[in-house]
Amino acid sequence: MEDEILRLKSEAHVALADLGKDDLEPFRVKYLGRKGLFTSMMRQLGQASAEDRPRLGKLANDIKQELAQAFAAKQDALGGGQQGVSAVPSLDLTLTGRSEPCGRPHPVTQVMEEVCGIFEGLGFTVAEGPDVETDFYNFEALNIPPHHPARDMHDTFYVSDSLLLRTHTSPMQIRTMTEQEPPLRMIAPGKVYRCDSDITHTPMFHQVEGFLVDRKVSFADLKGVLSVFIAKMFDADTAIRFRPSFFPFTEPSAEVDIGCVICAGKGCRVCKQTGWLEILGAGMIDPAVFAKIGYDPDQYSGFAFGLGIERIAMLKYGITDIRLYYENDLRFLSQF
Numbered sequence: 653m654e655d656e657i658l659r660l661k662s663e664a665h666v667a668l669a670d671l672g673k674d675d676l677e678p679f680r681v682k683y684l685g686r687k688g689l690f691t692s693m694m695r696q697l698g699q700a701s702a703e704d705r706p707r708l709g710k711l712a713n714d715i716k717q718e719l720a721q722a723f724a725a726k727q728d729a730l731g732g733g734q735q736g737v738s739a740v741p742s743l744d745l746t747l748t749g750r751s752e753p754c755g756r757p758h759p760v761t762q763v764m765e766e767v768c769g770i771f772e773g774l775g776f777t778v779a780e781g782p783d784v785e786t787d788f789y790n791f792e793a794l795n796i797p798p799h800h801p802a803r804d805m806h807d808t809f810y811v812s813d814s815l816l817l818r819t820h821t822s823p824m825q826i827r828t829m830t831e832q833e834p835p836l837r838m839i840a841p842g843k844v845y846r847c848d849s850d851i852t853h854t855p856m857f858h859q860v861e862g863f864l865v866d867r868k869v870s871f872a873d874l875k876g877v878l879s880v881f882i883a884k885m886f887d888a889d890t891a892i893r894f895r896p897s898f899f900p901f902t903e904p905s906a907e908v909d910i911g912c913v914i915c916a917g918k919g920c921r922v923c924k925q926t927g928w929l930e931i932l933g934a935g936m937i938d939p940a941v942f943a944k945i946g947y948d949p950d951q952y953s954g955f956a957f958g959l960g961i962e963r964i965a966m967l968k969y970g971i972t973d974i975r976l977y978y979e980n981d982l983r984f985l986s987q988f
């Protein structure tokens with residue numbers, strides 16, 4: 653059998669040596685093709701004794717590969733020797749093309765659009781306002797007078813005594829209410845700024861404010877709207893709870909938690925073993941705020957809520973460091 657293999661080898665090499673351009677394909681079929689001599693030789697190896705088989709198999713394989721290489725070289729040589737076509741390297745038209753890299757919206761933008769889409773589906777209108785705000789809209793009108801302790805929590809960047817970078821999107825409640833009459837159903841997405849930086853805080857982040865003002869709006873309406881939002885944003889059966897809290901511009905106020913999306917409420921590092929994750933602040937608009945902008949608190953009531961987009965995106969995608977959003981590393985961004 654070994655002799656047979658070696659004989660086939662020298663026969664093939666002799667044939668290859670004086671091959672013309674037209675003989676290339678017949679040669680390939682005869683020796684290297686699927687039904688060629690080498691293939692049928694390999695098949696016959698089954699009859700060799702078990703102890704010879706591995707050695708012979710390797711020998712036949714090596715020879716076939718060597719022949720395939722010599723054949724490829726011959727093909728190149730013959731192709732290159734020709735006039736005209738010659739200078740053009742052979743093109744493999746079956747190769748797939750290289751696609752242009754394609755950009756996409758930033759994950760924060762994607763989540764922002766998703767949040768806005770859900771509220772638009774509930775009949776809310778989108779409004780946008782300035783990042784540089786007056787002290788009046790950001791604090792005063794929201795029932796946070798100068799020296800109010802709530803100002804400490806905001807770590808404000810001041811531009812001048814009366815101008816600042818807005819610390820939340822709540823000033824949009826005031827801007828809208830002073831320009832329009834109820835009934836109002838608005839959301840206001842945008843950038844907000846606080847002098848704070850660690851794995852869960854960046855000095856600039858995004859919020860979506862939402863509020864609804866009409867006659868006879870109750871806390872039950874707030875609960876209904878937020879429950880629908882959370883069921884759409886996360887899983888339909890995500891647990892939700894309202895915890896009493898305080899904001900100067902809402903009364904009563906609540907912080908809203910959802911059942912931890914990482915551990916399903918069992919307790920883990922992300923929910924600090926509580927099984928709950930805080931995702932937004934909300935409440936009934938304080939009558940004092942209505943009084944400041946000239947709505948009659950006896951006629952109108954309303955609710956408001958504010959949620960942090962980066963935080964929601966972190967929970968949705970299991971991201972543990974908020975700064976990843978702003979490092980512009982394509983390996984991170986292209987996953988969304």
Ligand code: PHE
Binds near residue numbers: 959
């Ligand atoms: N503006 C609050 C904050 O940034 C959130 C909030 C909005 C709370 C609306 C109640 C109502 O923390």
